[in-house]
Amino acid sequence: MSKKNSESCISILFKMTILMTILAIVVIGGIFFAYQKLNEFFNRGGTIVVPDFRGKHIVEVFKTKPAGLDIVRRDEKFDDQQPKDHVIAQYPEPGTLVKQGKKIQLSISLGVQKVMVPDLKGNSMREVDLALLNSQLVPGDRAYVHSDEIPHDKIVGQSPMPSEEYGVNKQVDLLISLGRRPESYVLPNLVGSSLDEGKTKLKAWGFNFGRIYSRKDSSRPKFQIISTSPSPYSRVKKGEVVSLLVSAGDDEGTAKAEDLKKFEIFSGAAATSVSVSDQPDRPVESAAPPRILIAEDAGSPAIDPDVPAVDLQPSMAQKEISFVMPDGFMPKEVKFIHITNDGRQQIYAGTHKPLDLVKVKVPHVPNSKIQIYINDVPIEERRID
Numbered sequence: 001m002s003k004k005n006s007e008s009c010i011s012i013l014f015k016m017t018i019l020m021t022i023l024a025i026v027v028i029g030g031i032f033f034a035y036q037k038l039n040e041f042f043n044r045g046g047t048i049v050v051p052d053f054r055g056k057h058i059v060e061v062f063k064t065k066p067a068g069l070d071i072v073r074r075d076e077k078f079d080d081q082q083p084k085d086h087v088i089a090q091y092p093e094p095g096t097l098v099k100q101g102k103k104i105q106l107s108i109s110l111g112v113q114k115v116m117v118p119d120l121k122g123n124s125m126r127e128v129d130l131a132l133l134n135s136q137l138v139p140g141d142r143a144y145v146h147s148d149e150i151p152h153d154k155i156v157g158q159s160p161m162p163s164e165e166y167g168v169n170k171q172v173d174l175l176i177s178l179g180r181r182p183e184s185y186v187l188p189n190l191v192g193s194s195l196d197e198g199k200t201k202l203k204a205w206g207f208n209f210g211r212i213y214s215r216k217d218s219s220r221p222k223f224q225i226i227s228t229s230p231s232p233y234s235r236v237k238k239g240e241v242v243s244l245l246v247s248a249g250d251d252e253g254t255a256k257a258e259d260l261k262k263f264e265i266f267s268g269a270a271a272t273s274v275s276v277s278d279q280p281d282r283p284v285e286s287a288a289p290p291r292i293l294i295a296e297d298a299g300s301p302a303i304d305p306d307v308p309a310v311d312l313q314p315s316m317a318q319k320e321i322s323f324v325m326p327d328g329f330m331p332k333e334v335k336f337i338h339i340t341n342d343g344r345q346q347i348y349a350g351t352h353k354p355l356d357l358v359k360v361k362v363p364h365v366p367n368s369k370i371q372i373y374i375n376d377v378p379i380e381e382r383r384i385d
Contacts, residue, residue, distance in 0.1 A: 050104060052094035053087045058108060061087060068100030076108045080167065084111030112167035119162035120155045120174070128155060132172060140171030144178050152179035182237045188376055189232035189335075189346070195223040195246050202242055210241035215253035215260065222249035227263040231344055233337060233373060264343035317364040319384060323372055325356045332374050336360050340368040 048068055053061045065071055079088050088107040092098060118131045132139060140159075150156045157175035160166050185205070190198045195212070202209045217226065229243040230236050245255060245263045325332065336348035348360045362370055365384060372380040 047097045047099060048102070050090075050092050050094055050096045050098055050102075053090050053104070053106060054094070055082060056087050058085050058087065058106070061106070065104075068102075069098070070101065070103045072103050072105050073108055074105035076110050078111065078113040078168075079109040080112055080169075082109035082111075084109055114165040115168055117158075117160050117162055117164045117166045117172065120158050120172070121162070122150060123155050124153060125176075128174065136168045137166065137170060137172050140173040142174050142176055144176050146179065146181035147177040148180055150177040152177055184235045184237050186376055186378070187228065187230055187232055187234050187236045187242065190225045190228055190244070191232060191346075193225050194221075195225065195244065198225045198228075198244060206238045207236065208239060208241045210243040213243065213245045213253070213255035213259050213263075214248040214251075215245065215255045216249075216251065217247040217253075218250055220247035220249070222247055222251075229262040229264075231264040232346075233335075233371070233376065233378065264345075318361040319364045321360050321362055321370055321382065323358045323360075323380075325352045325354055325358065326374065326379075328354045330354075333376070334358060335373040335376070336362070337371040337373065338362055338365075338368060339371060340365050 048066050050069070051064070051066065053065075056064075061071060074091065077088070082088050086109050088109050090107070091105045092102075115136050117137065118135050120128050120131060123131065128139065145156060147156050154177050155174055156177045159173040166172075187207070188201070188205070190201060193201070199209050214223075215226070220226065224247045225244055226247055227245045229245070230240075236242070243262065245260070248254070321336065323334065323336075325334065331351050331353050333349065333351045335346060338345045338347045347362055348358075350358070352358060362384065368384045370382045370384060371378055372382070
C-alpha cells in the first residue's frame with residue numbers, strides 16, 4: 001500500500017513540473033508577442049538617420065530636415081562659438097536611427113553676450129584693470145605713444161571705442177601715454193669759440209656742459225674749442241650733457257687716446273660760389289669754376305680766400321658737389337659736412353644769396369657722405385660712391 005502511494009506522489013510531481021514548464025513557455029511567448037505588438041504600435045513606419053544640425057541656422061534646419069522628423073527648441077542660451085539663431089547642440093545625437101515622427105530637440109544660440117565698453121581714456125592701469133573686470137572684459141594688446149595731453153602711463157586711446165557693445169571676456173586693446181616727447185635740437189657748432197663763450201652758449205641753449213678735455217695744438221689759442229661730444233649738428237635732447245675738447249696751446253693736453261675717440265674733429269674752410277642770379281645771360285656750364293679752399297688738417301686755419309685754390313691732397317681723388325641755394329629774400333649760410341668712418345669734417349662754410357650755385361670739391365672716399373646744412377639746419381644728404 002505504501003509502495004503504491006509513493007509511486008502516485010512521484011507521478012503527480014512529474015505532471016506538475018511539466019505543467020509549470022508549459023505555463024512558463026506560454027507566459028514568455030505571450031510577453032514577447034505583446035512586446036512586438038507594442039513596439040510596432042509605438043514605432044510605426046521606417047527608420048531615419050538623424051542629421052547633424054549643429055552649427056546650422058534654424059531656418060536652414062527646417063529647410064533641410066528629413067520628412068518625418070519634428071524639430072523643437074529645447075532651450076536658448078548665450079554662446080561664444082555659435083552666432084545667434086544657430087544650433088549649439090541636439091538630442092538625439094547625429095547618426096542615431098529613429099522612427100518617423102521622432103522629435104529632435106535643439107539648443108539654439110543667442111549669440112555672444114554683449115556688454116558696454118567703458119571709457120578708459122585718462123585712467124591709470126590700475127583703474128583700467130578694475131573697470132574692465134567690472135565690465136566682464138580683459139586687457140588686450142598694449143601700444144605706447146608720446147602725448148602732450150595725457151600724463152605718463154595713462155590711457156590715450158582704446159579699441160573698441162567707449163559705449164560700444166562688445167562680447168563678454170573679449171580683449172580691449174590699449175594705447176598708453178609715454179608723456180611728452182623729449183625736446184631735441186640741432187647742436188650748433190661751437191668750434192672756434194672760447195671755452196667761456198661755449199659754456200655761456202650751452203647754458204643759453206638749455207644744454208649742460210660735461211667734462212672738459214684738452215690736447216696740444218700750437219695752431220689754436222689756449223682754451224679754444226676744437227670739438228664737442230656729441231658732435232656739432234647732431235640732434236640732442238634739451239638738458240643733455242655736452243663735453244668739450246679745447247686747445248692746450250703748447251702745453252700737453254689732458255685728453256688720452258680713448259678720450260679723443262669721443263670727439264669728431266672739425267676743421268674750418270672757406271669757399272666761393274657762382275651766382276646764377278648775377279649771370280642771367282651766361283649758362284651755368286660756362287661760368288668760371290669757383291675757388292675751393294680746403295683746410296690742411298684739423299689743427300690748421302682756413303686758407304686765405306684771396307689766394308688761388310690749392311689741392312692740398314693731390315694723391316686723393318676728389319669729386320665736385322654742386323648745390324643751388326634755395327629761393328628767398330635773404331642770404332643764408334651753407335655748410336658742407338663730410339662724414340667718413342673716421343668721423344666728420346666741415347669742408348665748406350659760406351653765406352650766399354638765393355639761387356647761388358655753390359660748387360665744392362670733396363675727397364672721393366668710398367662709402368662716405370656729404371651733409372648740407374642751411375643756417376645750421378640739415379636739409380640734404382648725398383652719398384659719395
